[in-house]
Amino acid sequence: MQDIVKNFNYKKILSDKRALVILGIVISIIGIIVAVTDPVRFQILITSVSEGSFYALAALGIGLLFGVLRLINFAYGDWVMLAGYALILPSTAVTSTLIIGSFHPVLIVLIIIGFTVLLSVLSESTVFRPMRNTNPAIMMIASFALGYVLQNLTIMIYGGRPKSAGIFEELTQTVDLAEGVSVPLLKIITIGVTAVLLILLTLFLHRTRIGIQMRAAAEDFRMARMLGVRANFVIAMAFVISGFLASFVSLMYVTQIGILTFRMGTPIIVFAFIATVIGGMGSLVGSVVGGMVVGVSSVVLKNILPGSIRGFSDAFVFGIVIAILLARPQGLVPAKSARERV
Amino acid sequence: MDKVLLHVEGITVHYGRLAAVRDVSITVNEGEIVCVVGPNGAGKSTTLLSISGVLNPSSGNIVFSGEKINGIRPEIVARKGISQVPEGRHVFTTLSVEENLRIGAQIRKDRAEIEKDIKRVQELFPILGERRRQSAGKLSGGEQQMLVIGRALLTKPKIMTIDEPSLGLAPNIVDRVYEVLTTLREERGMTLLIVEQSSERALKAADRLYVIRNGEIQIEGKASELQDGEKIRQAYFGFNDEKNTVAEASS
Ligand SMILES: Nc1ncnc2c1ncn2[C@@H]1O[C@H](COP(=O)(O)OP(=O)(O)O)[C@@H](O)[C@H]1O
Ligand SMILES: [Mg+2]
Numbered sequence: 001m002q003d004i005v006k007n008f009n010y011k012k013i014l015s016d017k018r019a020l021v022i023l024g025i026v027i028s029i030i031g032i033i034v035a036v037t038d039p040v041r042f043q044i045l046i047t048s049v050s051e052g053s054f055y056a057l058a059a060l061g062i063g064l065l066f067g068v069l070r071l072i073n074f075a076y077g078d079w080v081m082l083a084g085y086a087l088i089l090p091s092t093a094v095t096s097t098l099i100i101g102s103f104h105p106v107l108i109v110l111i112i113i114g115f116t117v118l119l120s121v122l123s124e125s126t127v128f129r130p131m132r133n134t135n136p137a138i139m140m141i142a143s144f145a146l147g148y149v150l151q152n153l154t155i156m157i158y159g160g161r162p163k164s165a166g167i168f169e170e171l172t173q174t175v176d177l178a179e180g181v182s183v184p185l186l187k188i189i190t191i192g193v194t195a196v197l198l199i200l201l202t203l204f205l206h207r208t209r210i211g212i213q214m215r216a217a218a219e220d221f222r223m224a225r226m227l228g229v230r231a232n233f234v235i236a237m238a239f240v241i242s243g244f245l246a247s248f249v250s251l252m253y254v255t256q257i258g259i260l261t262f263r264m265g266t267p268i269i270v271f272a273f274i275a276t277v278i279g280g281m282g283s284l285v286g287s288v289v290g291g292m293v294v295g296v297s298s299v300v301l302k303n304i305l306p307g308s309i310r311g312f313s314d315a316f317v318f319g320i321v322i323a324i325l326l327a328r329p330q331g332l333v334p335a336k337s338a339r340e341r342v
Numbered sequence: 343m344d345k346v347l348l349h350v351e352g353i354t355v356h357y358g359r360l361a362a363v364r365d366v367s368i369t370v371n372e373g374e375i376v377c378v379v380g381p382n383g384a385g386k387s388t389t390l391l392s393i394s395g396v397l398n399p400s401s402g403n404i405v406f407s408g409e410k411i412n413g414i415r416p417e418i419v420a421r422k423g424i425s426q427v428p429e430g431r432h433v434f435t436t437l438s439v440e441e442n443l444r445i446g447a448q449i450r451k452d453r454a455e456i457e458k459d460i461k462r463v464q465e466l467f468p469i470l471g472e473r474r475r476q477s478a479g480k481l482s483g484g485e486q487q488m489l490v491i492g493r494a495l496l497t498k499p500k501i502m503t504i505d506e507p508s509l510g511l512a513p514n515i516v517d518r519v520y521e522v523l524t525t526l527r528e529e530r531g532m533t534l535l536i537v538e539q540s541s542e543r544a545l546k547a548a549d550r551l552y553v554i555r556n557g558e559i560q561i562e563g564k565a566s567e568l569q570d571g572e573k574i575r576q577a578y579f580g581f582n583d584e585k586n587t588v589a590e591a592s593s
Contacts, residue, residue: 209448216434216445223432226394227497228420228449336436336479 014327024289031296039180046177048299049292050187053194054252056291058272059279060201061245063287066276067218067335068238069132072140075123076246076272077265078150083116083250084260085158087167092159096260101167108167113247120243124236132235147265154262162261165254172255190252197248198288201241205284210237218282219336271298278324280331289332293320344371347533348393348424348501353402353412355388362388363557365402368535370501375527375534377544377565380554381578386537387429389554390503393535394426395419407500421449423500429509429537433486433493435479439470442478442489446496456496463492466522484515491522501533502526508543520547541574553577 013019035045058076065071087101087108100111127146131139171186205211210233217224217234225231253268254260271294279290297320301313324332350368354361363385370376380386391397393404395416404412411419425446434442443463447456464471467488473481478489487507494502507523508516524547526532538544545551548565553574560577561568568574 209444212437212441212445213448216437216441219434219436220432222396222416223428223434224445225416226396226420226426226428227445227493228417229445230417231415 010323011327014324014332020332039178042178042181043183044300044303046181046183046187046191048296050190050295051299052292052295053191054249054291055271055275055295056288057194057197057245057252058249058268059275059287059291059294060284061242061249062269062272063276063279063282063284064238064245065242067282067284068214068221069128069235070136070139070282071128072136072143072273073242074140074143074269074273075146075150076143076242077267077269078147079116079119079123079243079246079265080250080253080268081260081262081265082119082150082154083112083247084165084254084264085154085163086112086115087165087254088158088163088260090157092157094159094161096163096165098165098167101165105168109247109251112251113244116247116250117240117243120239120246121236124239128239129232129235151262151265158260158262160262162259164258165260166258167251168255169258172258186252186255193248193252197245201284204241210234214238271295274318274321278321278331280334282335283331283333286331286333286335293324293332344374346370347372347374347407348535349403349405350389350393351403351405353389353392353399353404355385355392355397355399357388361400361557363392363399366554366557366559367402368552368559370533370535373527373531373533374549375524375536375547376550376552377541377548378535378537378552378554379539379541379544379574379578382539384554385557386554387505388557390426390428390505390535390537393419393503394424420497423498425494425497425499425502427490427494427502427504427507429505431483431486431490433478433481433489435477437478438475439478439481439489440474442493443470443474443496446493449497459496459498463495466525467492484511484518487511487515487519488522491519495526499532501535503535503537505537506539507536508538508540516543523547541571541578545569545571545574555580 013023031045035041062073062076065073087098089097089099100108103111123146127142128139131142171189172184174182175185175188176182205215213224213229214234214237217229221231224234249268253264272291275290275294276287277290278293279286279288294317298313298317301316302310305313305316346369348370350366352365352367353363354365355363366385366389368376368378368389378386378389388397392399392412395411395414395418399412403410406422406424411422434445437445443460447459450456464474469485470489470492478486481489504523507519511519520543523534523536527534536544536547541551541553545565545568550563551565551568551574552562553560555578561573
């Protein structure tokens with residue numbers, strides 16, 4: 001027994017692909033078994049998977065652009081933020097008035113998708129396209145700059161104070177799933193919407209010509225172009241999808257929080273970025289796995305840590321992140337590309 | 343009179359301030375196999391990448407089917423009918439074998455023809471049919487070389503440029519690759535511009551040959567006229583200068 005303990009080397013397990021998959025499955029199964037025996041734990045399971053889904057979506061929006069363009073887009077959080085502000089009347093008044101946010105739910109979703117996709121595509125054509133042939137560091141700094149511009153624009157138009165924006169309020173009500181298990185409807189919808197979006201994205205990337213071109217370009221952009229794949233088109237498509245995902249991230253977040261601030265994108269981008277890094281930059285499966293790890297561990301730790309240190313649960317999340325990166329600097333599911341673009 | 347398909351007219355290509363290729367001219371006629379041989383670092387890949395629009399010559403012109411194409415983006419050059427099989431093969435390892443082939447065909451509109459052409463490529467290289475669902479990264483080096491040739495063919499090019507097809511392959515596989523390339527010319531009239539480090543195999547396959555060294559074309563000629571090999575060796579290694587200096591010194 002002592003031998004086993006002595007020989008237990010977490011780095012070794014994490015660096016072996018098969019061991020890692022088995023570890024992931026074992027953790028999931030243990031999690032589910034532990035959860036189904038107790039209503040409170042089951043609630044935690046649902047909440048944590050929902051949080052994981054949220055970060056998986058956010059991380060995908062970043063991972064996709066990195067995969068195709070080598071762009072680490074820190075303005076992503078500000079797209080999410082602006083999509084939230086789009087719901088209310090543009091004014092610096094203290095109280096906020098829902099405009100788009102008061103429409104029919106289907107209309108709200110469609111308009112916000114359109115708005116965010118447009119914002120994303122405009123960001124591409126005005127900021128990122130002219131910088132495409134510089135290097136990734138410069139593009140990343142440009143994304144910071146764009147983020148600040150968007151934040152300050154928001155302050156100019158809407159004022160710097162937090163504003164309320166209650167949409168889909170019926171979703172924050174709880175539903176009883178079973179005896180003693182009641183969770184907010186929003187959690188379940190978050191999981192469901194993420195699942196649907198993941199399936200759609202997978203089908204798109206594997207079954208459509210554009211999707212296959214995007215995967216090819218993500219692996220080897222120059223080769224793809226030499227086969228006639230249009231660079232501008234593929235990159236624009238990546239921005240469309242990234243903006244599309246950002247709109248859902250925003251709608252979920254605003255429904256949950258009900259308050260808009262010009263800084264609300266920052267925590268989202270920080271966690272989503274960390275998720276893409278531990279998942280493996282540019283790997284889409286990695287983004288989802290990373291988002292799940294970050295979301296689930298954050299919720300679980302908030303619930304199981306003793307009260308005195310519960311407030312520091314994020315520190316433990318980052319501890320896990322560091323442990324993963326020490327063992328697998330390339331991320332949990334590394335991407336197969338990393339060839340330089342010309 | 344031979345019809346000129348591709349004419350590289352005195353191009354100079356810079357990486358930063360370094361001129362990797364200086365005043366290089368190459369002519370490829372329709373239906374010809376032209377080989378460019380030269381040592382590592384001579385500027386062969388630079389020349390092919392310029393033809394494909396990946397690099398932009400600082401002077402000189404590239405004329406394809408009578409149209410100037412330098413300065414045009416790589417995806418447009420591909421659509422005009424120049425398909426490159428680059429050095430190091432560059433299969434898309436995360437895509438399946440068949441997806442790799444279909445990427446090649448995506449610039450075409452003739453759907454029925456595409457399906458036929460995919461079948462033909464799979465007949466030419468049966469392994470690509472057998473393994474079509476596998477990820478292309480799992481293929482061996484030789485199989486990957488077949489895949490990228492097949493993929494380039496599916497763009498329906500007027501000319502294929504091939505950068506060191508024998509790189510890293512066993513001799514019997516190299517034979518097979520060259521067999522396929524010469525078949526392509528014989529059966530489909532494909533025009534080929536092949537770049538190699540060693541002149542041996544290139545001489546056998548080529549109609550005409552260029553030797554490039556230090557970014558400059560040293561000699562060119564019909565393969566039949568360069569068979570003795572001494573001229574090529576001189577151009578390749580640059581013994582010429584040495585001989586001259588020796589001769590001068592002794593006189
Ligand atoms: N991306 C690059 N940046 C700077 N110099 C390069 C680059 N690629 C090639 N070179 C230089 O250009 C010259 C020609 O290279 P290349 O065309 O690759 O030669 P070959 O294909 O004949 O081996 C070499 O001196 C090489 O070092
Ligand atoms: Mg080369």
